[in-house]
Amino acid sequence: MTDTGDKVSRLLALVPYVLNKGVASISETANTFGIGEDQLRKELEMLWLCGRSSGPEDLIDLMFEGDTVSVTYDGGLSRPLKLTATEAMTLAVALRTLTDLPGAIEGGSAERALSKIETAAGQHLDTAAVDIRLAGQDRWLSLAQHAVADKRAIDLHYYSATRDESTHRVVDPISVFHADGLAYLEAWCRRAEGIRIFRLDRFEDATLLDEPARVPADLTPTDVSAGVYRPAPEHLLVELSLGAGWEWVSEYYPCESTSPAEHSLRVTLRVAEPAWVSALVRRSGGAVRVLAPEWLARGVRSDAAQALAAYGEQ
Incomplete structure (x- = not known):
């Protein structure tokens, strides 16, 4: 599993683990999950951005006291999950896709979850529609x-x-x-x-x-063991400022350098498409800024201004 996959798995398991403990020891929890205490704290802090919606009243809340942590609001995780017919069908599609992937364990958690959903949904789950969607994929x-x-x-x-x-x-x-x-x-x-x-x-x-197929005989297959995207020397070198909640960019994408700054993290990374940077900045709502090169920073600001202007015209 990739580092990103490991982190997602931990984040999904951390809240139930801490809830079960009531008040969990940072050192014991870090040891249980096989990571360092500093990394555990960073990942726990990421949970403050998770919840049923973006509203603060729906986000997971934690309380740190010394070497302990507790969950003061679980974002609704302790309530029984109730799915509409559409939600059940969507989840069934995702689970069936997982069970069809190479390496999926027969009788594993995905297969058991799918069985429970199909049993609970009964006639309300349109299996024909699910099968049609999967057939298209x-x-x-x-x-x-x-x-x-x-x-x-x-x-x-x-x-x-x-x-x-x-x-x-x-x-x-x-x-x-x-x-x-x-x-x-x-x-x-x-x-x-x-x-x-x-x-x-x-x-x-x-x-x-x-x-x-006319594949050149001297080609070497791409090494994707370290990730699908591999930056190349000819790719554009970009410097970004990552605000609170967007530090994950430095962990998800290969960076050439990272350095802490006031209330942010500065990173340099190579990108194949400048348009990707512009899209990242727009999604961040201002938390990510382009520091260099200047021509890209100007372009991103111009794109953002045009997008705002378009809203004003409606």
Whole structure:
């Protein structure tokens, strides 16, 4: 499991653990979860941003006293979970996807949870609709796997989130793999004349062509053991200021340097698409700022001003 996956698993387990203890020892809890005390405190502090909504009255609240921590408000975790038919179906889709992933444990927690939801929902759970939705997702996985096995090219319409655009290209498949719960296709892109990695859930349309894949013979498959995104020296070097609650960026993305500043964290990292930086700043609501390069900072400010102006025109 990746570091990010480990952290998410811990965060999901920490609240029930501390609730069960009543008042939990920081040192004992850190030892139980196999991490340092400083890291535990940082992860516990992240829970202050979690809850049923963004309102302060719905967020998890903790109290630290010396070497102990307790949960003063659990964000509703102690209440029995009640799902609408739509929520049950959505959760069933996600759980069925997990149970179909390579390496899923037969009879594991995901399978047991799915069984409970289907039993509780009964006739209100539209299993046909769930199966149809899953079939649509599985169509691209099956197609990609067949393309790799048969060494055939794919005519692909793909949505790029970093550039917010759809592109059409022909790719020559190399491999299919899973990372962080997502399926990817590694392929030689004839348009870019290089190896590219495509998320299967961003396929808009794909057709298996009746022509052989033309993968250059001297290619080396991409090493994704340290993550799907690997910064390259030619990528743009960006300096960001990360405000409270956005320090996770420095842990989730490879950074070349990090340094604490007043009420923030300064990081430098390389990005393949400047548009990704602009999107990150907009999502943060001002908590993330671009410090360098200056031309990118000006562009991000201009994009934000145009977005605000558009709201005023409505």
